[in-house]
Amino acid sequence: MKRLVLVAAVAALAATSLTVVQTAQAATTSITIDGTQGGRTFDGIGAISGGGGNSRLLADYPEPQRSQILDYLFKPGYGAALQILKVEIGGDTNS
Template structure:
């Protein structure tokens, strides 16, 4: 499995070496180009990455995030864990309850940190697929109490910055 991933990522490097793709992001009448990105989400799509050897993981992150090298992704989007099933599995929340904050659960922090190491200018995004039950105040819907939902997301952003220096 590890070798097939490295082979795939190596093919990205080959395509990058064959030709160069230039993007004009100067002002104009069209929408602004924010970059090309990758996503770790859907409940554990990147879960096996920490199981690979340190060397393989480093190579994978280099191939994905190093500027002017292979994929050179400019955006890294991750799932904000919500303690609920979200497609392929479950990602742990940073707040199991309203008074329980822990910014060391899960692996998405690690992915964002590794992306920033390779490209300090990378844009980071987070998106919730699921929410802990308390966010809906027992209603079953995280949208019934928007102040709880917004607070939950804001705490995630604040935790990313204060714990990992991620912006």
């Protein structure tokens, strides 16, 4: 009986080790660039503020520093000169 169990276990192990795993094929995407056609209009330079609602912390700065931070971010020809800032929408009162 022990021999039969051992043979069955070895056979099961051999069968599982010989199982061929099929990998998923990646989808192929074709991109064509045509300079004669119109495309999306350039909207500007921007950034994303995310990761825990850190944009909310700007309100905690005193006024002179808050204005300096906003100038570094958005003032044209100065600092980052961003036109767009996407801000995370928080999920609670502290966000």
